Amino acid sequence: MKIKDIVNRDLVNLQNCDQEPIHIPGSIQPHGFLIAITKETWEIRFCSENVIDFIGLSHKQLLGKKITEIFDDIFFGKVIQCKDYAVGESKLIQGKIEDKEFDFTAHQNEDVIILESEIHIDNTPKNDLFDMSKQFMDYMEDSHTLIRLCELVASGIKKVTDYDRVMIYRFDKDYNGEVIAEAKQDKLESFLGLHYPHTDIPVQARELYIKNLLRVIGDVNYKPVPIYTIDDSENQNLDLSCSVLRSVSPIHVQYLHNIGVGATLTISLIHKKKLWGLVACHHYSPKYLHYETKLAAKLQGHFITSQIEIREQNEQYATSQKLHQAVDDLISRKFSADRNSLKDIVIDSNVLQLCKAAGISILIDKKEVYKSGLTPADGDIQKLAEYVKHAIDKEQYATHFITAELPDFKNITASGIAGINYHALDKTSNSCIMWYKPETITEVKWAGDPNKAIEKDKNGLSPRKSFELWGEKVKNQSIPWSQPDLIASSNFANFLQKHLGYIFLAEEEEKQRQMTEILKEVNSELENINWISTHDLQEPLRKIQIITSYVLSVENTLSEASYEKLQKINKSANRMQALISDILRYTKLKASTEILESVDLKNIVTEVIQEVDDALEAKKANIYISDLPEMSGIPFLLAQLFLNLISNSLKFADATRVLSIHIVQEGIIVKEEQEYYKISYTDNGIGFNKDYNELIFKIFSRLHSVAEYPGSGIGLALCKKIMKTHKGFIEAQGIPEKGAIFYLYFPVSKNS
Template identity: 50%
Template sequence: MNFRNITNRDIVNLENCEDEPIHIPGLIQPHGFLISVDFQTNIINVCSENINNYIDFTYQQLLGKEIKTFFNNTFLSEFNIFKKDTATPFKAFNFSINERLFSISLHHSDNAIIIEGEPTENQFDKDNQLYNSSKQLLSYIEDTSTLKELCNSVVLAIKNITNYDRVMVYRFDAEYNGEIIAESKEEHLEPFLGLHYPHTDIPVQARELYIKNHLRIIGDVDYKPVELFTYNLSPIKTLDLSLSILRSVSPIHIQYLHNMGVGATLTVSLIHKGKLWGLIACHHYSPKYLSQDIRNTVKLHGHFITSQIDVRLLNEQYEIAGRVNAAVERLTSKKLAFNRSSIIELFNEKSIVSLCNSAGVSALIDGELYIYGETPNNEEIQLLGDFLYNYSDNGRFVTSSLSHITSNLKSISEAFPGINYYSLGDETNFIIWYRTPTIKDIHWAGDPSKSIEKDTKGLSPRKSFAKFTENVKDTCKPWLEAELAACSNFFNFFQIHIRSIIINEEKENQKKLSEILKETNAELENINWISTHDLQEPLRKIRMMASTLLRSDTKNPLPENVHNKIIRMQNSAERMQTLISDILKYTKANVDAPDFEMVDLHNLLIQTKEEMNDTLNDTNASLKIEPLPHIKGVPFLLKQLFLNTIYNSLKFSSPERDPIIVIKMEKDSIDEISKSGMYHVIEVKDNGIGFNNAYKEKIFKIFSRLNNKSDYSGSGIGLALCKKIMIKHQGFIDATGTVDKGATIKLYFPKN
């Protein structure tokens, strides 16, 4: 049988390392062996070249054979249990081969089960020590309150368990740059605590593997990789070693560790909410191997950290939440008047910035700017408000670095990178809290801009890890959830308070308008009194004196020009009395009407016609009244309504023909209102001079005229009075006309 290795020989360098398939190297570390068994056939299809260093068979003897050929029933029993239990992704157990104890690990990979074996031994009284360290996890809950305190306790415990030279907790930020937040080390070593590492140190595909496989060990960075072999007839080209313990490491990472001077490493993933939150990183400066039990104990400590992340972060924010909520309570519990001065009162309180630990706050309300603390100038505030209203999706926006959002507000973002914005409905009404820059020194383990270096041999990972200090100015301290919640609570209160002020202002305006209306009504009552008494009496005297002068001396008649002037004076006084009478009628129509009653329009019009007989006879007019319905209304007002429409038709009759006026109920609906069936439609149609329909709206306005007042008598109030009466009856009035042919006035009365 012929054999071939499955080593991945693609050339990998720093220019394409992000594409390196590190999960299928086809190589393992030499401190153990690897066998891959086909899931369906139980045939060994992959085997590490070094298998004969651990058992009495070579890879050539194993490949293509069933696993039962080489392992005893005890081993096969464990194997078959794992194979049947598909819900369990990983299994570990101890097993002796030729009186040598091995730690055996099983896991699934595609259509295979991978078996890894490592020699194990009792390392520095592990049983007692591991038990005590696991028991100590419970004490960490009582002995520590913050996340950093917990991490410090854990790294000290792991160092005692493993005897590594250095143990660290490495935390990622949003861009996967790392920071050492806890460290336990040998005294002679340089401290790494507080140092930052750029995201390029751990490529994307490496971070993905850390999520899948939570523990990674390199016993000796100078190891010689062991090749994996398969037989020629096997379809296998690569083997996914994502979950492998022995998987060989990228040569670029090995070079990186060489540059750091590290001899062995152990890394445990810290997974929080499905993401890589950080790592426990253990360094030793010479080769070092750990048993499976010790590694599992380290993993347990890592799981304990991740289980406590939310609790510890909440504890750290608890005191902050208490302070900011107290500030909100101080503001929202104030007894504020519902006026604009109360906004000034709010913005004179320090609590308005301490509720979210901001440097300043500004609010623009109906063009008025309110400010507390450090803020941009007035023009910049309005400019920022316009930008944020258009930039934000729902009228709310928060950032710790305004310059990352826009480069157009440079002066604002330099002075106030932290922005917490709330819109009050539009771009002209808003509230913004500001934070000044947190000018901080970030200490990097080497210059992050030189993560790749070039030397005589070409490109390589950086060789210098000397402390490099970067000064950061364009960001502020991050806004905490408790602070943002406090802002949101105050904003809701503030929004309600502003609305209350507006409602109160509207009430005050209504009150003022009501007072003005009362004064106006009182003045109108005075005018009515004057019109009824003081104006009527002089007009009567003027008319009486004019009549006396015209009849005084028939033997010596007045000169014609004087006679004509007296007649004009008498006519003017008569018109004035008519105007005063119409004004009185118009104002009466504005007074609240008594309760409606059912009115027989037909009988009402018959009575009205009888009262107008003399007028109709004098003008040779005919008034035809067809059957009309019963409606709800006020008889007096309805009588005034029809009298004014009839007199209007008589007034504007044609000199070429006798007036004909027809009052009837419309039966053939031609407009949408009539078709709705909700109204009784009464027509008052005449054959007078008519009018141009372009002016139809004008005829219902008080004192409006379409004709010369010298040609037609009247005050111009009649149809305006009709409109008022129709409004009183919850209906409306309309008119159409044809010049020289006549006009039709339509009255719409509601049926119910």
């Protein structure tokens, strides 16, 4: 059987370390040994070279053997149970080899189960489960903020592990770390408040911290122990992401040498499935921990993660309560329902204090600006609102770094503004409210220059060696908008949105009131004109008719020209009399409030035909009437409707053929959830072009000259008005030289 080691010998340097496969180093730290067993055959597939130092058997003797040849059946049963573990989950199991007991940390990975045993450490934790639980309760009682809790946990972990220094890091969104709590030996310099650049922990290392929540380096000067496997296939690797003995990157070892650390313990702080921070324990000489000591420290870290959201929410809640009360106080004020109230709102200091802003602006309909405090120019406010609405497309948007997120608006920062908090006030126009924060120049204390994460010396590139305090002045940024700031401003924006609705409604009501007043005046004038038209004008018109008729009947001395002129005067007077009569009928219909009654439509049409029997006889017209419905209507208006239609057919009859009229019920149709009787009125007159299907119903509209076809142009307009009075409607379709069809739609009432 041929065997080989799986050590990753790819050259790693600071130019390619971000691509280093640190999860498959092919080696372990020497304070323990590793065995990996296949889940399919239960054979030992991988084994560390130093196994002989612990159990007296070499890796060559172990590789390829079944686990039952080395361990007893009891241990084998425990190993089988590992198949049920979740990937990454580890458990402690005991086993014997030739009467020698070993503690193994076991976890499964892909097709193997990995067993790791560390050297026996005689420093079991003094705290039992009761003491640990009591300690957690003390943490709960003695801390009201997250920072205070982290301080207590750092002290607790130092007490349990006895490391020289315990620090708790919190990462920002870019994974730069800040030391927010620290417990240390008195003689050591404090690192509290220092910042460490994200380059100190590469991306792949952060990913491993999420998979494996605890990592120990017992001695940074260790010599890696290679892992061997059976050489029966190419590219064999063993994923050690969740291993407790995994050998670390040589770049990281160099980094630890540079800061003078001899041993480390790192605990991941995971919040919402992301790396929130780390507990970093440093010892300045080699140090190894018992399994239960590591577990106790790990539980302390887990306690922090369990409290992160609760503590942050509690802190935000206290602030939110104050801001919520401030919003309520503002909303309870009685602002007038006009645009002057917007001036009062922007100058109210309480509105600024809602989110600790220095300026505020309200933009209405893209152009009207109300503002106070530290704000951009009106034109910049309009451009900024337009950009956020369309380019960013969010109803709420906030930034404390305008130059980075909105580079097109760097000119705004010239006026001292670095942060904006935008809220849209409607979805259609560009109305919005914006709060502004000034630039706040701050100094960040870094543990060494973050721009020199890599240094060059006589040996080439290496991790930074300088960790001296380095101050960086941060410009062009404001104090960030906190979550309570955003919630309070959002609540006030919702109030302002409603308040604007009241303003616009009041303005619309005022417009309607003014329009109503104007309409009343116009209607009054129209009534006066109507009175003059239908009464005062009729008297002189009757005199004209009487005089011209008398002269035409008794005067024989008139010349032929004078006689024709008098005839024209008499005809014009008669036409004017008919027009006045039609106007009077139209206005009476407009004011009609008669109650609908049950009518037989066929009877009404029959009576109308009898009324115009002479005119129909003169034209030798034929009329066909089908069964028509009984319905609700106003009898005299329905009679006027069909009288106008028949008169229209008689007037526009085609002289080349006999006039034929059909009045037919075509059934019941449904439009917009309303049932209608559909009645067609068809004639074979001269017809009209389809372009005039709507125009013919407008009052005084004419398609022909008075000389060709006399009339007032009111008849069909009157028909439309009658249909509207009956809550129905009328449509027309004309075909030149063939005739016209009018469709009458009467609503079907419940009593019909």
